[in-house]
Amino acid sequence: MTNNDFDFIKQKFDESGVNAPEQLNEEFVKEKIQHVEPLKEKKSGKVIIRLSIAAVIAVVLVNAIIITGLVGIINKAPSIIAGMNASKQLASVSPAELRTFKNEDEIKAELQKIFDDRENELKKIDNNTFLGDIAEYAQDNGGVAKSDSAANGTTGSSANEFSAGSSGGMSHNSTYIQTTGVDEADYIKTDDGYIYFLNQIKNCIEVYRADNGVTELTFTINAPETTDPYDTFFSNFYICGDRLVAIADSTADYHMITRVCLYDISDRKNIKLRDSFIQSGRYCSSRMIGDMLYAVSTYYAYDSDCMPYCGGGTKATGDEAEKRPLPADCVYSVEKPADSNFLVVSAIDTGKSAQAVKTKAILGSAQDIYCSQENLYVMSEESYVYDESNSIVDNLREIREIFGREILDGEILDGYDYDNNVYYEKTYTQIVKINLTGDIGFSATARVEGRIDDQYSLDESKGTLRVATTSRDSESGNEINNLFVLDGSLKEMGKVTGFAENESIKAVRYIGDTAYVITYEQTDPLFVIDLSDPSKPTITGEVKISGFSTMLVPVDDNTLLGIGYHTYDPELDGDEGMEIQDGLKLVTFDVSNKSAPKIIDTKIYENHESIVQYDPKALLVNFERGDYAIPLNYRDTHWLENEYYNEHINVTAHSGVLNFRIDNGKIIITDNYVSDKFGRDENNDQVERCVYIGDYIYMIGTHYEYDTSIDYSEYDGSYAEPEIIKTIIDSVKYK
Amino acid sequence: MENDLVKRAKSGDKDAFAKLYTAYKDKLYRYAYFKLGDPDDALDAVSECITQAYLGISSLKSEKAFSGWIFKILYRECCALQRQKSFDSNRLDIYELNVEAPDAVTLAPELKEALSRLYDEEKDIVLLSVVAGYNSKEIARMLGLKPSTVRSKQSRALAKMRSFLE
Structure with missing residues (x-):
């Protein structure tokens, strides 16, 4: 009898008797590759073709949503359509007019046009040749594990800018945010003496009274029931005085909707749902300025009768009667919508109710948002395929014929050079600017060359918008990086392009007139870019260090803290190119001299990882103490060489919190606390977040296991499965 | 070799x-x-x-x-x-x-049955870890999840399969 579940199941598979049939022998393999030659790898450069038959995939996706109701799992449908609707040559920044509609029929006609285009593309596709990628695989060994969630950024932020939040009573932290006064939703929040934690697996928000390191559950807010058979899933929430505003993914009549729920928390032992609001589409992200909530969703229209709508009421069950289609004068379109995705934005004055003051929509999808005090910017990626003469290839059949097979959505063909025709993709980021000062006003759109890393890649300052992107050089096919400065109507004022060839942006941070950009391939250069003349952004200096930061935090005027990954090249025989990402790295940069940034200090924690490496909100800043804390998880596994990896061999693990401060650029560790409430075994429960109230740091995580003590013979196949889900909390006093 | x-x-x-x-x-x-x-x-x-x-x-x-x-x-x-x-x-x-x-x-009807009791995502995680030999970080990258999520889902799925198979 094996003790370990993994080994037990592995043995079952090994002994299953399922083996390759006789015919699959060496002769068969040789026959298969008889007329095939390996594609030549271009030196380091990657010629990439990435196009999509988003239409096909989207149809399937939408149906999957409707039929299976896997609300929480479906990712955004890609809005990339090769060549379709594209003008032949796109400038690096191309502002465009916003289009408006006189009535609903015009919107339907526009949608129908998109569907007709798609139908034409589909006719050209034989659907019997879906094949997989060729050569992306070896490339992604150094990639950052990124969350798909739009709200989860990967990079740096403004410690010195963020709102302290506390209003008398016990001091406590607030969510790590990008822009002063613009709150961001999260799955954990604190206020005066209470911790609010969204246990995402249990799908409920738990309220804990926290006093001198001792916590007590006072209330549990369960996700509201719906009339649809599918659940409402809380995504994240805000605390705003005596109100808790939760935003959830849900369905109404089998369509994805975003639901805003307003709770009265004046009595923390008896929390009541006061009001709720729905808008069509999957929840993308949100921001809160004062009491005003801005919620962004993407609504995929699968036929021309799909009009974006909103609605609500205290019942807010998404009943038909409550839905109100948006009037035509609240619907816009970007110049050339790539797909039938509506971006829906509502402004909700949560001080009064959960009902939207205004809801507007625009054809064009949303993947991430950046918000200043005045403007909300919504970004989405679009890709086009170009041939060697720099023209957009707008015929999928042509591409298919060239490659001799179908190309999958999002497929990356690496190093492909067919008959000397070099094809490459260009990715653009569509930006929609929404003015928040009065009504929600769609004020401008533009397409910027390249893709953005996350919300921290954008920054608004003195009426200009700065955008850092990673794109591909059309000559070499190599990745390059750019920084554009746009004016109020998103027209290009200046740019610096083509820096850090073969690397991509991992973190960006703007401080005043300076941009700090981290790129990575094998080393981690920090670039300093002077933006004081918007028409002439200039790289003034750089410094290199191994590993890379995914987050840049300003410590003081002269010091930046980088948090990210430790990397190393495991090859001993000089075979370069395989970098392994293992461990947490903290680094401080001296940026007092813009032309000569310097590394002051580094701390490496091998075999450790932290959620802060991909979610900046996991950084806990204590302004009173002037120090930082991050969740820190240790895990050491022994891998077998030349055998299937089995991380279940000799695993040691523990979890806790790292508390540190920066003193003259030096990283001083105040505490490296290992909690005994979090698991130390293989499937260890990790500290996901830490917060502070008063003198204590509280660590929170989720424990999840399947209750094996229950007699499975009684299992009737229903979804109510015996599970044990617990929230784990530990606390430690600040040293 | x-x-x-x-x-x-x-x-x-x-x-x-x-x-x-x-x-x-x-x-x-x-x-x-x-x-x-x-x-x-x-x-x-x-x-x-x-x-x-x-x-x-x-x-x-x-x-x-x-x-x-x-x-x-x-x-x-x-x-x-x-x-x-x-x-x-x-x-x-x-x-x-x-x-x-x-x-x-x-072939292997019991295992298939045990797998069919898992959600699709759990099934992917089990197959990628147990049969293909990936660790949780690699699976996390392939499926777009957090490594900790992969680990918790994996342990839950394995326990579920085991209790069915035992």
């Missing part, structure tokens, strides 16, 4: 590639079979994987990475096959597509 085969395959030695591939054929087939639930589909996926792997072998950066690399190709092939199937048939039948036709001889 294997490193040597990979080096030779990269330089265009088809015999070496065939040897290399057949060394993995049982594990690859096993993965495809449990992922797709059908012996014919599994053979299709594994065959297609041969061509794709050989085409792209020069991009394999490290000899030691072959195992992880080949399974990733197979994973994509299986996903592509599943997507193709859903698209080929009536869109409304997607759900039914996942319900397999009764095989004349079902």
Whole structure:
């Protein structure tokens, strides 16, 4: 009898008797590759073709949503359509007019046009040749594990800018945010003496009274029931005085909707749902300025009768009667919508109710948002395929014929050079600017060359918008990086392009007139870019260090803290190119001299990882103490060489919190606390977040296991499965 | 030995590639079979994987990475096959597509049954870890999840399967 579940199941598979049939022998393999030659790898450069038959995939996706109701799992449908609707040559920044509609029929006609285009593309596709990628695989060994969630950024932020939040009573932290006064939703929040934690697996928000390191559950807010058979899933929430505003993914009549729920928390032992609001589409992200909530969703229209709508009421069950289609004068379109995705934005004055003051929509999808005090910017990626003469290839059949097979959505063909025709993709980021000062006003759109890393890649300052992107050089096919400065109507004022060839942006941070950009391939250069003349952004200096930061935090005027990954090249025989990402790295940069940034200090924690490496909100800043804390998880596994990896061999693990401060650029560790409430075994429960109230740091995580003590013979196949889900909390006093 | 085969395959030695591939054929087939639930589909996926792997072998950066690399190709092939199937048939039948036709001889019926009790995502995690040998970080990257989420889902799924099989 094996003790370990993994080994037990592995043995079952090994002994299953399922083996390759006789015919699959060496002769068969040789026959298969008889007329095939390996594609030549271009030196380091990657010629990439990435196009999509988003239409096909989207149809399937939408149906999957409707039929299976896997609300929480479906990712955004890609809005990339090769060549379709594209003008032949796109400038690096191309502002465009916003289009408006006189009535609903015009919107339907526009949608129908998109569907007709798609139908034409589909006719050209034989659907019997879906094949997989060729050569992306070896490339992604150094990639950052990124969350798909739009709200989860990967990079740096403004410690010195963020709102302290506390209003008398016990001091406590607030969510790590990008822009002063613009709150961001999260799955954990604190206020005066209470911790609010969204246990995402249990799908409920738990309220804990926290006093001198001792916590007590006072209330549990369960996700509201719906009339649809599918659940409402809380995504994240805000605390705003005596109100808790939760935003959830849900369905109404089998369509994805975003639901805003307003709770009265004046009595923390008896929390009541006061009001709720729905808008069509999957929840993308949100921001809160004062009491005003801005919620962004993407609504995929699968036929021309799909009009974006909103609605609500205290019942807010998404009943038909409550839905109100948006009037035509609240619907816009970007110049050339790539797909039938509506971006829906509502402004909700949560001080009064959960009902939207205004809801507007625009054809064009949303993947991430950046918000200043005045403007909300919504970004989405679009890709086009170009041939060697720099023209957009707008015929999928042509591409298919060239490659001799179908190309999958999002497929990356690496190093492909067919008959000397070099094809490459260009990715653009569509930006929609929404003015928040009065009504929600769609004020401008533009397409910027390249893709953005996350919300921290954008920054608004003195009426200009700065955008850092990673794109591909059309000559070499190599990745390059750019920084554009746009004016109020998103027209290009200046740019610096083509820096850090073969690397991509991992973190960006703007401080005043300076941009700090981290790129990575094998080393981690920090670039300093002077933006004081918007028409002439200039790289003034750089410094290199191994590993890379995914987050840049300003410590003081002269010091930046980088948090990210430790990397190393495991090859001993000089075979370069395989970098392994293992461990947490903290680094401080001296940026007092813009032309000569310097590394002051580094701390490496091998075999450790932290959620802060991909979610900046996991950084806990204590302004009173002037120090930082991050969740820190240790895990050491022994891998077998030349055998299937089995991380279940000799695993040691523990979890806790790292508390540190920066003193003259030096990283001083105040505490490296290992909690005994979090698991130390293989499937260890990790500290996901830490917060502070008063003198204590509280660590929170989720424990999840399947209750094996229950007699499975009684299992009737229903979804109510015996599970044990617990929230784990530990606390430690600040040293 | 294997490193040597990979080096030779990269330089265009088809015999070496065939040897290399057949060394993995049982594990690859096993993965495809449990992922797709059908012996014919599994053979299709594994065959297609041969061509794709050989085409792209020069991009394999490290000899030691072959195992992880080949399974990733197979994973994509299986996903592509599943997507193709859903698209080929009536869109409304997607759900039914996942319900397999009764095989004349079902291999490892108990394991298939145990897997069928998992959510799709759990099933992917189990197959990628147990059969393909990926660790949670790699799976997290492939499925777009957090490593900790992969680990918790994995342990839950394994426990669920075990309690069914025991």
